[in-house]
Amino acid sequence: MERNTAFGEVWADEGFLEREIVARPKQILSTFLxxxxxxxxxxxxxxxxxxxxxxxxxxxxxxxxxxxxxxxxxxxxxxxxxxxxxxxxxxxxxxxxxxxxxxxxxxxxxxxxxxxxxxxxxxxxxxxxxxxxxxxxVTREKQLERLLSSLTSLAAQSALQQLFPRIQDLVKAIMPDEQASIAIHDERASSLSVYPLTGEQYHSTSTRSFKLPIQETPFAPVLVGRESEVFNRSRLARNRSEFTRQMLEQGVQSLCCIPLVSQMGMLGILSLTSTREKAFDSGMVKLLEKVAWQAAISVDQVLLTNEILLLKSKLAEQTIDVEEDLGKEFMPEIVGNSSALKGALQQVKTVAPSDSPVLILGECGTGKKLLAATLHGWSRRAGQPFVRVRCSGPLEQLNRDLFGDEEQPGHIELAQDGTLFLDEVGDLPPAIQEKCLRIMERQPAGPHGSKGTAPLNVRLVATTRHDLARGVAEGKFLRELYYRLNLFPIRIASLRERPEDIPDLVLHFVEKFARRIKKLVPTVPDNTMNALLKWKWPGNVSELEKFLERAVIL
The missing domain is CATH 3.30.450.20 (PAS domain)
Known part of the structure; x- marks a missing residue:
């Protein structure tokens, strides 16, 4: 066995190189060149x-x-x-x-x-x-490396319509003459939303997408098997859908389908068509799979961001409707292990045994209602009513709800010997604030429209998203009522101040909603959890809960 030869370090049988090069010099040189x-x-x-x-x-x-x-x-x-x-x-x-x-x-x-x-x-x-x-x-490889990098940075902040041109650049860098599209899979509807990346349709349509039932495309084997597939013309002809017929009429000779799979599951397909036979060899397919892998991650992140933005928009237009029967659930589950949440719970535990009024401060959706229910559950009044009053609304309605009338008792009377929970007390009209002050002073307050009175024994717990001290300064909130309510204030931090609670909350809500609809509890991929951790959640825990409920259903 030769190694160091006249031709450099080459492994060959003894004398092989000399014999072959002397015998066939032109053939060897031609092959090499x-x-x-x-x-x-x-x-x-x-x-x-x-x-x-x-x-x-x-x-x-x-x-x-x-x-x-x-x-x-x-x-x-x-x-x-x-x-x-x-x-x-x-x-x-x-x-x-x-x-x-x-x-x-x-x-x-x-x-x-x-x-x-x-x-x-x-x-x-x-x-x-x-x-x-x-x-x-290696020019093409460098271009792909650069484009992949730009695709990654763009995904976190773009819509699909902004993301797809970057994916188009990647595809064209590999196969500049072929037609490409991305089909996003809608599992519930058994359909695909097809977004052309190249060709006349890409430039001529405003939406740049159309929907197709899966059975009317040749993509089903790829969606099921999650493996890349290359179709020649004869194989395409066996799919008798209108979509495939149009491809064949346009002279398509081969079709390459690459699955877009992320940790969230099967997102869809990257497809390329060519008028050349055998346009997609194994090396080309592997290169396209790299593009599809990065595209799947980017599309996944964009879809998640869009879901969050959609929920944010909806929450801005509507008030979160909470259940009326909170009083039935005295010991709700408080989820989270952050120091901020533990500190608030420790304050609740400290004040719960007393009958002192408590004011719980915090933004909308932070869990003030649950904290109030927990306080009642830890108090000596736990076996008695816990009655919630929404403090926003017309004056007459609030009067009737709180104090009742000759035919129906009010919430205050219903809370006798228990806890009266004034939810968002900062929204109370001034006239109702005065009556609440009298309750705290243990003065009787009779039914709306009557002259009779009845002794009351209730503990007041209130929540607010407002700065009540500013309300007092501006004459919007009764000073004496503020001083009495503010005897033991407890602040619950916003979700952005305690992001370490998000993973526990996510797992809790996902399991809760999956069981509600009798669905297997899905796992939460790391990239999804990271995206949830990065979001600021202006609607706090309520916003996160509604988002996850929608995600589990879909």
Whole structure:
């Protein structure tokens, strides 16, 4: 077994290289020079091209015969100085040199990238007479790397319509002449929303999408198997849908389908059609799979962001409707382990045994209602009524709800010996504030429209999202009532102040809603959890809960 030979370090049987090269020199040289995508050239001591193969001539954008006899500097323009420096180093050191180079050639608009290998070229006497060069172009790979990077950064903040042109750039960098589209899978409707990335339809339609039932496409095997598939014309013809018939009429000879799979599941398909037979070899499919992998992650993030934004918009237009029967559930489950939440619960535990009024402060959706119910559950009045009063509403309605009338008792009377929960007390009209003050002073307050009175024994717990001290200063809230309610204030932090509670809340709500609709409890992928952690949740826990309820249903 030979290793170090006249041809360098090569592994071969004893005498094999000498016999074969002597017997078939032209065949071996021809085979070597015609390796696809590998450029080969020999230059003399004056850096003039003596020989060049077709692959390198194509890379340089100049016909092969135009190279021969011309200096490197004359043919390669701005790229030449660095090449000449490496050329001289190989000549002076009699040693090979391996390097990368980037630049713009005279006959090419875009910047190119190449991997170069230079070897000393010697004559029959052993004297160095030039340089033998092997060149592999990696421009496309560099473009893909850059585009993939830009796709990643864009995904977190873009709509699909902004994301798809970047995916289009990636596809065109690989296969500039083929037609491409992305089909987003709607599992509930058994349909696909198809977004053309290239072609006339991409440029001529405003929505740039259309819906198709899955059975009317050739994509079903890819959706089920989650593996890339290449269809030739005869296989496409077996799918007798209108969509496939139109493809065949347009001269499509081959179709490549790449699944878009993320941790959330099967998102859809990246598809490319070509009018060439065998347009998609295994190497091309693997390259497209890299694009599809990154596209799936990006689409997943965009869809999640859109869901959150949609929920935010809806919540801004409506009031969260909470259940009236809170009094039935004295010990609700408080989810979370943050120090902020634990501190609030510790305050509740401290004040619960007393009958002192408590004011719970916090933004909408933070869980003030649950904290109030927990306080009642830990108090000595736990076995007695816990009656909630919504403090926003017309004056007459609030009067009737709170104090009742001759025919129906009010909420205050219903809370006798228990807890009266004034939800969002800052919304109370001034006239109702005065009556609530009298309750706190243990003064009787009779039914609305009557002259009778009845002794009361209730504990007051109130919540507010407002700055009541400012309300007092502006004359909107009764000073005496504020001082009495504010005897033991407890503040519950917003969700953005305690993001460490989000994972526990997510798992709690996902399990809760999955069981409600008798569905298997889904796992929450890491990228989804990270997106939920990054969101500011202006609607706090209520917003998160509604979002997850919708997500589980879908």
């Amino acid at each position: 015609n390796v696809p995508n590998v450029g080969v050239a020999i230059c003399d001591e004056q850096q003039r091209f003596q020989m060049i193969n077709s692959a390198l001539a194509a890379m340089n954008g100049v016909p092969g015969e135009t190279h021969v006899g011309r200096p490197v500097a004359e043919v390669l323009g701005d790229v030449a100085p660095e090449l000449i420096e490496q050329f001289r180093q190989v000549m002076s050191q009699d040693a090979p040199l391996f390097f990368n180079i980037s630049g713009r050639l005279p006959n090419r608009e875009e910047v190119g990238h190449w991997v170069e290998s230079f070897f000393p070229w010697k004559d029959s006497s052993g004297k160095i007479s030039g340089v033998f060069a092997l060149v592999i172009e």
